[in-house]
Amino acid sequence: MVYKEKIKVINSLGLHARPASMIVQVASKYDSAITLKKDDVKVNAKSIMGVMLLAAEKGSEVEIEAIGDDSKEAVVAVKELFIRKFDEE
Amino acid sequence: MKVIELIETQKVPLELIAGKAGIDNEIKNDFIYFPELLITGISVTSGIGSIQILTVDALDFAGDNLDNFKNLTKTSPPCIIIPHDYSSPKALINICEEHRIPLLVTYLTPIDTRNRIEYILEREFALSTHIHGTLIDVFGMGVIIQGKSGVGKTEWALDLVFRGHRLVTDDVVKVIKLRDGKLVGEGIEESKKLKYHIEIRGIGILDIQSMFGMRGVRERKALELIVTLYEGRCETLTEITGIETRKCNILGVELPEIRIPVNFGKNISSLIEGIALNKLLKLSGVDSAKKFDKELIKVMKTHKKGKTEDIRQ
Helix, strand or coil, X not given: CEEEEEEECCCCCCCCHHHHHHHHHHHCCCCCEEEEEECCEEXXXXXXXXXHHCCCCXXXXXXXXXXXXXXXXXXXXXXXXXXXXXXXX | CEHHHHHHCCCCCCEEEECHHHCCCECCCCCEECCCCHHXXXXXXXXXXXXXXXXXXXXXXXXXXXXXXXXXXXXXXXXXXXXXXXXXXXXXXXXXXXXXXXXXXXXXXXXXXXXXXXXXXXXXXXXXXXXXXXXXXXXXXXXXXXXXXXXCHHHHHHHHHHCCCEEEECCEEEEEECCCCCEEEECCXXXXXXXXXXXXXXXXXXXXXXXXXXXXXXCEXXXXXEEEEEECCCCCCHXXXXXXXXXXXXXXXXXXXXXXXXXXXXXXXXXXXXXXXXXXXXXXXXXXXXXXXXHHXXXXXXXXXXXXXHXXX
16 A cells, blocks of 8 residues: 655754654654655655655655555654654744 | 771782781771871861871971870871881880871872872772673773673673673672762672673683683773663664763763664674774764764755755756
8 A cells, every 4th residue: 555745844954863863763663664755866764864865955845655554644644743843943 | 998908909008017906997988188287286177087197297297206196196097107118206106006006107108108098998988889781891981781681791792802892890880989970880899809700691601811811801990881782673762863862870970871772683792892982983072973963954955055046047
């Protein structure tokens, strides 16, 4: 089961170490394979280095994609972090 | 600590001249007292029960006067030390015999004597506690490996010794807090006497010092890090990037604690080497995680600029 959604980065510092680690932590709770895609780069959302190397700045658009039984829940959970601005502001 | 025990440490060259009857006197505090005022007969409130070191001035003043030396006994010192190998006045010898105060002579200077005795007494009177774990010196960093029994602390410690690091103690670490707030770890009395043995399930008891010689062992080590091994998956934010480190409180001193999930196929000893090296790097002023994060934010900012310029064009 594939589920994907697009979301804008709205926290001012972008996906730096702290937000990235939050994504990894949330993503790791789900069995689905979760990826983040920005421009042409697609990375594993459960790997910290990958997420940081997306270097997704404020205003950029990221596509969250999950494949698996809990794909929808996973995407919603990760999206929720973006909406909460990673509790940074 | 008794006076005889201080002499027997052999860390200070002390020779007993008189007052042998008081050799079992208890040293009650870690203060070393220079009784220059006391010997003149002025009443003082400090230095009660402390070791006294007679300086040249004090000896010159007292001459061979019984009353002057009697003043010294007012603070009931456990022992009196004469530095520089000065000959001890008859009157002093008599007083010491009478009051059962060991009179000790050393060739060291007063300051040297004080420093050496203070070093011993500071450790004797320091706050201390016992921690379950294995203490090993990795690249000069004192690392305590903690974790439930059976998680592999000792096995990984053995592997670290194979890699050239030095074992301090296994299973029980005695931690003392020095005056400057540093923590020092060593083996408990019994393990010090039995010397550097470890027990590995399936193999039995190993004598590390015999197997590896002095390069495999170390008597004591200042503590820098705690590594906790646990079974399971990585749990919290701090462990993912290492920007914030978890702290562990020992005797009121905070030590960084790094938790490593142990699962099949991981080489814990190379991880511990990595942690120790990273700590060394941090001490030299480079925090890899923070530096990376800073650079990343900078890179993202240039992205943004690039885009707005694109739009303008």
